[in-house]
Amino acid sequence: QKEVEQDPGPLSVPEGAIVSLNCTYSNSAFQYFMWYRQYSRKGPELLMYTYSSGNKEDGRFTAQVDKSSKYISLFIRDSQPSDSATYLCAMSPFAGGGNKLTFGTGTQLKVEL
Amino acid sequence: NAGVTQTPKFQVLKTGQSMTLQCAQDMNHEYMSWYRQDPGMGLRLIHYSVGAGITDQGEVPNGYNVSRSTTEDFPLRLLSAAPSQTSVYFCASSSNSLWTSGGPQETQYFGPGTRLLVL
Numbered sequence: 001q002k003e004v005e006q007d008p009g010p011l012s013v014p015e016g017a018i019v020s021l022n023c024t025y026s027n028s029a030f031q032y033f034m035w036y037r038q039y040s041r042k043g044p045e046l047l048m049y050t051y052s053s054g055n056k057e058d059g060r061f062t063a064q065v066d067k068s069s070k071y072i073s074l075f076i077r078d079s080q081p082s083d084s085a086t087y088l089c090a091m092s093p094f095a096g097g098g099n100k101l102t103f104g105t106g107t108q109l110k111v112e113l
Numbered sequence: 114n115a116g117v118t119q120t121p122k123f124q125v126l127k128t129g130q131s132m133t134l135q136c137a138q139d140m141n142h143e144y145m146s147w148y149r150q151d152p153g154m155g156l157r158l159i160h161y162s163v164g165a166g167i168t169d170q171g172e173v174p175n176g177y178n179v180s181r182s183t184t185e186d187f188p189l190r191l192l193s194a195a196p197s198q199t200s201v202y203f204c205a206s207s208s209n210s211l212w213t214s215g216g217p218q219e220t221q222y223f224g225p226g227t228r229l230l231v232l
Contacts, residue, residue: 008153042225042226043205043226103148103155105155106155
């Protein structure tokens with residue numbers, strides 16, 4: 001069983017829809033949770049970051065962490081065609097972990113006009 | 114700043130050949146790492162470095178070597194290429210200030226990737 005599970009999609013939604021992307025994990029030591037966005041044939045870019053449980057909002061994006069359920073979510077409001085990309089969750093147990101992240105497999109999202 | 118650069122962008126190798134994937138960053142970041150990305154597997158850590166002269170293994174290190182002689186460069190060497198090493202390789206770098214209790218002060222930067230095909 002993988003430490004981090006993520007539905008690969010593809011997920012197709014109409015423009016303006018609310019998108020929900022999710023990951024589950026098994027390692028209770030994970031404390032730092034991130035969402036990366038990766039456009040086709042590009043490197044991932046950090047989108048959102050959350051420490052421990054709770055919510056974090058940044059514009060149209062909201063990240064949620066529920067450590068009791070080992071479940072994290074990324075919500076995208078008023079989705080745009082430019083949001084079409086693969087979204088990767090990533091997590092780490094260490095404050096000083098540097099680049100040692102455990103990634104999900106990524107969910108491919110397509111926002112259609 | 115160029116950020117994180119990787120060369121080549123694409124490479125075809127025959128089984129048994131060796132090659133070096135280049136990675137360079139101009140942000141004076143202490144941390145650098147190599148990931149491979151495969152369909153259905155996500156990004157997996159190959160090797161990482163916390164500073165010049167210091168490297169360590171990640172999740173899938175077999176068949177790969179690294180060294181870090183300077184802060185800027187972190188090359189990945191394939192000793193004897195195998196078809197199982199066909200993948201997209203990403204180099205990443207970050208400052209050691211990324212991981213504080215308050216959250217990352219700087220983002221982690223990924224390079225554009227190198228697509229490797231081993232026949």
